[in-house]
Amino acid sequence: MSSKAITLGRHVLEDEKQHPEATGEFSALLIQIGYAAKLLSREISRAALIGKLGLVGEKNPTGDSQKVLDVYSNDVVVDAFAGTGLVAAIASEEMQKVKVVEGSEQARYILVTDPLDGSSNTDINGSIGTIFGIYRRKNHGPVDPISEVLRKGAEQVAAGYVMYSTSTVLVYACGHGVFGFTLDREVGEFLLSHDNIRCPGRGHYYSANLARSVDWHPNVRKYINYLNENDPHTSRPYSLRYTGALVADVHRSLIEGGLYFYPPDTGHKDGKLRLVYECAPLAYLVEAAGGRASTGMERIVDLQPQEIHQRVPFVVGSALDVEQYEAFLKHGRPE
Numbered sequence: 001m002s003s004k005a006i007t008l009g010r011h012v013l014e015d016e017k018q019h020p021e022a023t024g025e026f027s028a029l030l031i032q033i034g035y036a037a038k039l040l041s042r043e044i045s046r047a048a049l050i051g052k053l054g055l056v057g058e059k060n061p062t063g064d065s066q067k068v069l070d071v072y073s074n075d076v077v078v079d080a081f082a083g084t085g086l087v088a089a090i091a092s093e094e095m096q097k098v099k100v101v102e103g104s105e106q107a108r109y110i111l112v113t114d115p116l117d118g119s120s121n122t123d124i125n126g127s128i129g130t131i132f133g134i135y136r137r138k139n140h141g142p143v144d145p146i147s148e149v150l151r152k153g154a155e156q157v158a159a160g161y162v163m164y165s166t167s168t169v170l171v172y173a174c175g176h177g178v179f180g181f182t183l184d185r186e187v188g189e190f191l192l193s194h195d196n197i198r199c200p201g202r203g204h205y206y207s208a209n210l211a212r213s214v215d216w217h218p219n220v221r222k223y224i225n226y227l228n229e230n231d232p233h234t235s236r237p238y239s240l241r242y243t244g245a246l247v248a249d250v251h252r253s254l255i256e257g258g259l260y261f262y263p264p265d266t267g268h269k270d271g272k273l274r275l276v277y278e279c280a281p282l283a284y285l286v287e288a289a290g291g292r293a294s295t296g297m298e299r300i301v302d303l304q305p306q307e308i309h310q311r312v313p314f315v316v317g318s319a320l321d322v323e324q325y326e327a328f329l330k331h332g333r334p335e
């Protein structure tokens, strides 16, 4: 490895120089997310050896069974910010209420997070992830957990994810580009591996849980039939890839093109995915890379959340593919 490799820390600090008004807190916040990701990467990779697999026996606030790693990951992210004065509050999939960080009334940022996305994959050595979004506070002083956290995704100042797979990759967007860093375990640093990521305009993969398609809107089923047809001019049939971890499927769509979608079904009348800490951060990031994200009808980052654990239908990925999904949903045909 060259000594010229760019670490996550160096990258955010160089970026900070472009903003003379910066206090350094935002850079410190991103570096702290990188630190939490390193801890999680280490513990996830040896979870089977240290008794961290399996269920806790509880349900999380949105009714999913909690895994040992879910609870551990939430603790790691919360602890990474305790006492730092960097974030005033944290909203997480694993916590019923917004956590106001003690002694951080003057902090300038709010963190939203799904600390462990795709937890059904933990016990089978599958890909999993961490999702995060960052908002700048409008005021200082005591936090109002509703007005300061329930914000439109478009107001985020940065968002990203960490994917724990064959390697650990941290991808973030902060207003002027999307950058990916791969963890070099021996050096203990995230190193820039994907500079200025752009999402291809169209792909030839789709990710969705087809087992639920009987319940989907008939126009979404028409879209699936369309994707499965043979037409080399439009790269059809698309190939199906579904990991059960949103982060992993979005990462593929971001790098290679294509789309992920989770429409409403009988068990999930509003869709399964959570707006505040799953869809909004990923939508912000994919749009920053030139992709597109919506409910099928409305742009995700324009939605005003009504509550922390709100669910929404979600489609995300290459701009032309997502547009085509939206056209099918509306008219039952490609455009």
Ligand code: AFP
Pocket: 064, 116, 117, 118, 119, 120, 209, 244, 245, 246, 247, 272, 273
């Ligand atoms: P968890 O984070 O609770 O494990 O949920 C995973 C997830 O929200 C998302 O990462 C997957 O794409 C989706 O659910 C999988 O849902 P199905 O099992 O219904 O396909």
